[in-house]
Amino acid sequence: MISPRLTVALLAGCALQQLAAGAEVHGAGAEGTVMGPVAFLWPSDRQWDASQDNTAPCGSSAGVTNRTEFPLDQGSVALTIADDAWNVEFHLAVGNNPTSESDFTEQVVSNISSVQPGHQCYKLEDLPDTLSAGTNATIQLEYWSSYEDGKNETFYACADITFVEAVAFDAQVPCFNVTASDFNSGSASSSASSSTASATGASASSSSNDNSGSSSSSGGLSTSDKAGIAIGSILGGLSIIGAGIFFFLYRRRAAAKREAAAAAAAATPKEVEEASVRSARH
Template sequence: MDPVRFIWPHSREQNAAQYSASPCGSAAGVINRTYFPLSHGVLALVIEEDTSNIQVSISYKENPMSNDDFVILIKPNRIKGTGLGGGCYPVPDPPKNTMNETDATLQIKYQAPIDHGNIETSYSCADIRYIASGSFHPRVPCFSNASGEFILPSSTSSAVPSIQPTIKADLAGSLKIGLRRGAIAGIATGVLVGVVLIVLSYVGYRRYQHWGGARHYHLSVRNSKWDGAGNVVSGREA
């Protein structure tokens, strides 16, 4: 599996022998395109090995064939401290004259140790089709960034989505990649505390029921009158 890959949008099929083949690390052409919003778009990336110089580019050609067909969206020095993990990263909006249903291809270019520790430049692509943001409804599978850091200059802060995408449950296997041990321990502790609180609440409720029943019994006995034979008699009969 490639050291850096798209979780969203969906990437082209790849195999290890072609990771270093530009521009997309794959012999496959465009097969499927993922709908991508015209504004506030994000990429969900998984990083499974130590990686550096991750660069994100885009091509508006129908089927880009070389690196010259791409323009840079995110420069290599803007995704810092990468390692085992990954996360979601906002990308700049396309030019204002970009029409609905416009096709494009996103490219990630990065450096990673491949064979015997040798550093190689590798590629991966995801083919997209822009769609009006108001018509975009899929839930983008975003997750916590374990060791990567995305540096946003203030001038592009508006590119961050106003609504945080929802995590998809079927990504549980990938989500654990993006969680530190401390985060996992925190989740486990939270679950344990929740269980303990539920048990204590139940025990308290049962004790309250027992106390209420016993109190009612004692009050009934105290307010009752007895005859000489040990029988309870009503107040009227007394």
């Protein structure tokens, strides 16, 4: 059996690795280097391509390279947002490799008027009744932003999935809602503590600010904003891990005490006397 000390070391190592990875992906230079203004945090999207991110339907020259298992019920998508965006839409195409905008006929999240830099999670709605476990599909993200030349442009991204029964889905989805302004103001309106919540616990969220689509300039996330969002979400996960470790060790100690008490209660008077004699000799 793995010792408690080794368990703590392993979990701490994993947490530090996640922290380093998060800082790299969400740190300075993410926008325009590994992602556009908005990208899928979950499920995994196709490789980003700066020369293609305004090209329908998927904003990438890469085809289907990997698929993420996705629950048939109560599934959610999570976004990482590096810059202001508007008219955010999610559409679904059922099939192995959709290549045309006309393939994405099912809108699976209500229209989102605008989003701010940070992270957001949205629950998928109105999935087709014809879907079943094992069905391949692609989720399309479509939105407006103006980060390249100050003009509003349409951007695309796609995530390839395979549907599974909800009871068979046990992945931990990084589903939480937080904006960069939450960190700057010190408000606690984010749900970063649920960064390891399952897809069934995700809630849809949309901005109340409407935008008519007029041109808008934005400096996007600063280095501290991006690092703060990443570290904040990871620390939320670390608090859950720490609580789990404490509970694990507490139960082990309690079990050991119960076993010792039971052994003492079951001991015969002769055994107790012999133990006392041995103790006196030492």
